[in-house]
Amino acid sequence: MSIYREYDIRGIFEKELNEESVVRIGFALAAKIDGEYVAVGYDARSHSPVLFEYLVRGLNAGGKKVLDMGLVPTPVNYFTNYQEWDGITPSASVMITGSHNPSEYNGFKITVDKTPFFGEDIYALGRECEAMDMPNAVAREVIKIDAHKRYVDYMVDAFSHLKGMQTKIVYDCGNGVAGVVLPEIFERLEMDAKGIYIEPDGTFPNHHPDPSVEHNLQDIKKLLEKEGDIAFAYDGDADRIAVLTHKNNIKGDMMALLYSMNMQTPTVIGEVKCSQVMYDELERRGANAVMYKTGHSNLKLKMKELDADLGCEINGHIFFQNRYFGYDDAIYATFRMLELLYDGIDLDKELAKLPKVYSTHEINIKTTEQEKFIIIDKIKKLLKNPPSSFPIIKDIIMIDGVRINFEKGWGLVRASNTTPVLVTRFESTDEKEAKHYEDAVNNLIKLAKEML
DSSP: OBBBBBSSSEEETTBSSSHHHHHHHHHHHHHHSSEEEEEEEEEEEEEHHHHHHHHHEEETTOOOOOEEEEEEHHEEEEHTTTTTTTTOSSSEEEEEETTTTTTTTTEEEEEEETTTTHHHHHHHHHHHHHSSOOOOOOOOOOEEEOEEEEEEEHHHEEEEEGGTHHHHHHETTTTGGGGTTTTHHHHHHOOEEESSOOOOTOOSSSOSOOTGGGGGGGHHHHHHHHHEEEEEEOOTTTSOEEESSSSSSEEEHHOHHHHHOOSSOEEEEEEESSSSSEEEEEEEOOOOEEEEEEHHHHHHHHHHHHHHHHEOTSOOOOEEEEHHHSSBHHHHHHHHHHHHTTTOOOOOHHHHSOOEEOOOOEEEEEEOOOTTTHHHHHHHHTTTTTTTTTTTEEEOOOOSSSEETTTTTTEEEEESSSSSEEEEEEEEEHHHHHHHHHHHHHHHHHHHHOOO
């Protein structure tokens, strides 16, 4: 499988990400950056510092100087693009991270001119890397910057009104890099916060750092039950969040509804997997709700285009442009959620007011990289004249795959941009109808596969 993916570069250390491939990536990337300085940080994986040195060699060979921020969360890496460092503003940043992938993986999340570097830009970079000769080594040019301190100071200042808040907070860093900054922010804001698995450890000895998987939340749920009012959990590089109360595991779309409560007529962008309840409720409140493609890079671009206040993905990527910079930051999202509690909002009561729906989790159907998009095209053709047993279609949204609106809910099938799977999700106000929609769409997928 190619290391050059839709949203980032990702692969197995030494096997795919090694000295030769990473030096080439740095050199080829340097040619895409207009300015002189690139800020680089890395996560807790044991091989991240090694990849840092390889990447520096490539960037230096390409004529760029590196601002070294060391071990930081991905949001801190993004944050550096909006800061000046002794008169220097970086023209790009690279985060060395495997996010929530197994410990043998690593990769690069790239930002150029405050904009995600993804899609065809990454694929083109890959083609160039594979065609080029190994660049010659030059003198090492690296400047240390204290991005950690600048970020923590910013957060403490931005949420100074929460100082001394009495809410009992529990949190799980999952041995990822949230633990580099989060305890210090809690401490300086004099909050009652107790963390587990705080120490960054890229072998992830306690559980896999993916808070969208229920199994990984077992320990923090136990702690919440005994000692907390609210709980937070983070993925490996701290750009995704889980929020738990005693009654709810609040998904990204419901988080967006809650966050929007203290914004004046906001524009909120959600992905195609978000609940219809979110879109309907936002519109009912006078907000501008926009449905768009899945993927953190896609949403960041759309946020800029529409000057949106807020963006969300079901899996816990939350993007604030309201009072912030428009990228996904689980640390910042933590304090915006605590701010709602500080303002007297009862999260569980607000969620209980919403219409009751029955929805599935994301369901992955294995296929191949070659076939996944072809299957989606076949499904679109089949929907022009669906089987007679197919539920009545109100309309079809084709922003990203196919989201079919039925009389009492919807069904989605889309091709994943990162893995060889089709992703489906179903929702209805009626439990039996949700199952009916799922069966009908699965049958459509089966028919589409037979047409290959």
